[in-house]
Amino acid sequence: MDVLALGELLIDFRVSLVAEGAPQMIGSAGGAPANVLATVCHLGGTGQLIAKVGRDPFGDYLERSVQAFGIDTTSLLRDPARTTLAFVQLAADGERSFSFERSPGADTQLQANELDPTWFEQARVFHFGSLSLTDNPSYDATFAAIELAKAAGCVISFDPNLRPPLWRDLEEARLRMQTAMAAADIVKISDDEVLFLTGQDNLDAGMNQLRSVLPDVRFAVTCGPQGAIVDTDKGRVRIPSLPVAAVDTTAAGDAFLGALLYRVTRNAKDLSQVIRDDELFVDAVTFATVAGALTTTKQGAMDALPTLPEILVHLPA
Numbered sequence: 001m002d003v004l005a006l007g008e009l010l011i012d013f014r015v016s017l018v019a020e021g022a023p024q025m026i027g028s029a030g031g032a033p034a035n036v037l038a039t040v041c042h043l044g045g046t047g048q049l050i051a052k053v054g055r056d057p058f059g060d061y062l063e064r065s066v067q068a069f070g071i072d073t074t075s076l077l078r079d080p081a082r083t084t085l086a087f088v089q090l091a092a093d094g095e096r097s098f099s100f101e102r103s104p105g106a107d108t109q110l111q112a113n114e115l116d117p118t119w120f121e122q123a124r125v126f127h128f129g130s131l132s133l134t135d136n137p138s139y140d141a142t143f144a145a146i147e148l149a150k151a152a153g154c155v156i157s158f159d160p161n162l163r164p165p166l167w168r169d170l171e172e173a174r175l176r177m178q179t180a181m182a183a184a185d186i187v188k189i190s191d192d193e194v195l196f197l198t199g200q201d202n203l204d205a206g207m208n209q210l211r212s213v214l215p216d217v218r219f220a221v222t223c224g225p226q227g228a229i230v231d232t233d234k235g236r237v238r239i240p241s242l243p244v245a246a247v248d249t250t251a252a253g254d255a256f257l258g259a260l261l262y263r264v265t266r267n268a269k270d271l272s273q274v275i276r277d278d279e280l281f282v283d284a285v286t287f288a289t290v291a292g293a294l295t296t297t298k299q300g301a302m303d304a305l306p307t308l309p310e311i312l313v314h315l316p317a
């Protein structure tokens with residue numbers, strides 16, 4: 001198994017508000033860890049999802065959807081709570097705003113005692129995000145899973161993926177995400193999240209702080225159309241993105257991370273190499289920027305993911 005991911009699997013409703021008439025919504029399978037796995041599988045890798053959905057038609061739809069991507073659903077559990085729903089509104093400038101139906105959502109109901117250690121033994125990478133950190137019991141379950149993953153020798157990947165409406169208290173969000181980063185080997189983080197988590201007012205200062213506080217963590221900092229930034233032994237490397245006509249940025253970050261993890265699982269025999277080897281990591285981030293860019297050229301999340309040949313055509317042979 002290339003990547004085992006834990007976290008939310010939910011319905012993303014894209015909401016169009018028109019000046020007159022009722023709001024129009026189109027629903028599709030979403031949730032950042034699920035999108036990451038869909039990317040890994042779409043590119044030819046293997047992925048398994050630890051998640052909870054409701055015993056409702058939305059849960060049935062989600063199970064079918066992720067299975068259609070080839071994601072292993074052995075660890076997809078059902079809960080009496082309802083499947084979590086997310087509503088994504090696109091502003092005229094392409095910026096997204098989020099709201100959620102989650103009181104409580106099934107995604108927060110995962111319990112530590114439901115984790116099966118055998119899921120972790122076969123995985124090379126264990127990935128998680130921050131939606132499972134907002135509430136209990138999923139907060140405790142996430143940290144129990146990190147322990148199982150470390151014991152099994154997995155490389156740990158984390159995406160802070162800040163969604164302010166889901167937190168009662170942003171200071172708690174900051175503390176919990178900082179704890180999660182410290183437990184990870186690879187962190188994909190957006191430029192805004194660097195500022196939020198460090199309290200700095202410019203990206204360079206924020207990255208310097210992350211590097212000094214967490215010197216053993218590999219950060220890939222995403223900057224939308226500007227691509228990504230990585231710190232190496234030779235200094236800070238800016239990796240430009242592919243210029244594209246973006247129509248919907250949903251899941252660009254998840255496609256970026258899924259592609260990054262796919263690339264490192266293909267190119268590194270021993271994954272701990274990724275944390276030390278600058279060339280390997282920069283190559284994976286370059287591959288990931290193309291995947292992220294291509295995802296923005298189509299509407300939706302999982303439906304917008306590029307194939308391996310579509311990415312490779314933009315990279316030197």
Ligand code: ATP
Nearest residue numbers: 190222223224225227241246252253256289292293
């Ligand atoms: P999220 O918003 O889900 O947290 P993110 O902020 O990490 O994700 P972005 O920075 O928006 O994600 O996108 C990830 C990557 O996708 C970027 O690093 C870049 O390579 C590519 N990308 C995103 N938007 C564009 C764009 N408009 N043009 C070209 N590339 C883009």
